[in-house]
Amino acid sequence: MAKEKKLVESITSMEEDFAQWYTDVVKKAELIDYTSVKGCMVIKPAGYALWENIQHELDKRFKETGVENVYLPLFIPESLLQKEKDHVEGFAPEVAWVTHGGLEPLQERLCVRPTSETLFCDFYANDIHSYRDLPKVYNQWCSVVRWEKTTRPFLRSREFLWQEGHTAHATAQEAEERTIQMLNLYADFCEEVLAIPVIRGKKTDKEKFAGAEATYTIEALMHDGKALQSGTSHNFGDGFAKAFEIQYADKDNTLKYVHQTSWGMSTRIIGGLIMVHGDDSGLVLPPRIAPVQAVVIPVRQKAEGVMEKAQEIRSALIQAGIRAKLDDTDKSPGWKFSEQEMRGIPVRIEMGPKDLEAGQAVVVRRDNREKTVVQIQEIAGKVQEILDTMQKDMLERARAHRDSHTYTAVTKEEFKKTADEKPGFIKAMWCGCRECEEAVKEEIGVTTRCMPFNQEKLSDTCVFCGKPAKTLVYWGKAY
């Protein structure tokens, strides 16, 4: 057992140092590697396969709502970026600038897109003429660049992969409906596929996207009690339309400005997946997103019939639509078990000569190590059942963890004490004023995560300043 001990011991325990645990898991589960390009990462096959599954699921859900995919340029001319005042202020400090093409300096420098609102607006201004051209519900899958000072794998890097949807509508109401629709799509995806429960809500004015009228967000709680903004959906009203002159001739023959939205989810969510479900043995992947859902690990694989039966099992699983592999390398079974755990493969199927004799195999769940002895002839159905149960259990466990780390505070003292002592969400009332929000950050050390759609009234006054309360807020420390 020396070897498998070594593999597990190679990661720091979560309790000891959560940040180091995270970095260790990302590296040992072979999701990511560092590169010679400061702040940029290599996404390795195991990490990229997760992103492919996320893309596949999201893209399917997008298209069911009428989204069409397009591709716009990587570069934004400086003059275009500057057209919307709030937007440029928000992004200009963190963009990368191209100043030379080939051997010659450019006449106008280009930034590498940090997000593509300005490009979509420029495109829509040419492409939209009449009410018949609306709505436009476009999306692109691409990478974007933001020149961050400190970076962490998946969570914050100078380049990351994402999708960005950009829509244009005839009315304000339609734009608002699309904004909420996409937020709910993200939330359902997180809960149903990633087993990550989220709080749906609205960002405060201070926290909203540069140039947006309203930003909606889904917020997830990580194992260490910190929050992760996991997807956002913005309603721009007609602000960008006015800056970029995007008008359409309505049925009544008058020119009107369009109303726009944008919404995005990125590889950041993989960081969330790791920090919500992982444990001290490594990654734990919900079955619905796992690139490999089951690995068959023969024990005493050279014994007569073992390997043949293991192959049969793998085939039966694949036949039933389960993403299954067989580990037939010459490593020890214990080492293979450790690897399966490190990589977060949802179940392993152990089978040796004795099992073979009894016509059975042992299915071991990654999340709780529960073992089930299963008759080989009914293995595919049983494994599918176990995967389904595991998927549900993981969501429930994450929800229970989130709920047991969600606190309420009515007084400033409670607020301070909870923030200091109990990592998690704090629900508390807020007066709605920006100065108060900033003072909370300064004094209490937490920020507004969102004003949840599900409002409650905990008290009549702001938890911090005592003025009349306007809204319930989820506060927390965030990644």
Place this chain on the structure above:
Amino acid sequence: MAKEKKLVESITSMEEDFAQWYTDVVKKAELIDYTSVKGCMVIKPAGYALWENIQHELDKRFKETGVENVYLPLFIPESLLQKEKDHVEGFAPEVAWVTHGGLEPLQERLCVRPTSETLFCDFYANDIHSYRDLPKVYNQWCSVVRWEKTTRPFLRSREFLWQEGHTAHATAQEAEERTIQMLNLYADFCEEVLAIPVIRGKKTDKEKFAGAEATYTIEALMHDGKALQSGTSHNFGDGFAKAFEIQYADKDNTLKYVHQTSWGMSTRIIGGLIMVHGDDSGLVLPPRIAPVQAVVIPVRQKAEGVMEKAQEIRSALIQAGIRAKLDDTDKSPGWKFSEQEMRGIPVRIEMGPKDLEAGQAVVVRRDNREKTVVQIQEIAGKVQEILDTMQKDMLERARAHRDSHTYTAVTKEEFKKTADEKPGFIKAMWCGCRECEEAVKEEIGVTTRCMPFNQEKLSDTCVFCGKPAKTLVYWGKAY
């Protein structure tokens, strides 16, 4: 009929001006739009859907050969780009340079990847230690940037989408086998899916990729007799491995250099698709790659029962796995026919009150306008048959066109005359010397497209210089 005439008349005829015809089709079929970013395009939904289908098919074929997808950074530090001498010479003149991150100048400038050999080498140098780590068969889907002076939609733009595979192998033989395997994969994909016949062969030393030992290519002939390099596969030998110190400990415990390959196909192939199959009414898409394969167009759609039956037909087609749409807009049927033709939708299904009465519909092929009267109750099966036949016919027609525009030349006079008068491929013997190749370009106006795998011996001497011939070459004018 005034309107549909207008739509067709809005494109220039091929005979009159092929280049203008191409630009018109790209624009009117709504594949692409120009942008404020010079030399960069917007790929619109109809264009991007083609790329998605290409990606889907290629990715599936890649994975069947063991390819794993990854993602490497967008940026390459200048020092990294310079590590392989030939490579930097080939690419440095046409890269875009990032010199500032946020508000500060960078210590070392970064180029936006024109291709990622250097990044993969840097990654492999860290990731490969032992023979157990080999082979690495990685691929990425991304965009790349080359600062072209003159650009054309799909064919040559400053940014384009592609996939780039990068592999590392223990032996030279394995690398060569992978190089050829991927070239054949591209060729099969072009012929089976895009209905584009290709010549498989090797590039001359002059035309090979910067840093490669050998470059293999597939060359297709466009409708106007010009050639399009449609996919390439490179064998690097151990040249990059030596420049980047990529070594592995072999079974015999000695350190050895890996052998590498790379291979790519890009959105350029969509340009090929247009120029091989298109006609004076617009795009013609082979059924296997068409985002919409069949469009149902009701005639007198307000007549009783017509729209209901049209919906039924659409459902039956979708049920059978055919990508079908119903055009139920209030445009005239003639206008809808023109649109279907412009967009290259493989078949349209016309159905009016009289057809309804007779329980039939008319299926019209896009490529040859052939009409088939089909019983509605067996429509899905019949449409599938027609699509299958059309796919085969399109490949055969393209092959016949290619063959009838492939000429041979034995003497310099023949060579010159053919090049001047007959657009197409010219097969002719070559001495293998670079000076001769350059003189042919200068004097005859054609370049070497490839030395085909299927060699023939047309004569003993070089068509140009009369020295002993080494190889048969396909010559042509290229995009």
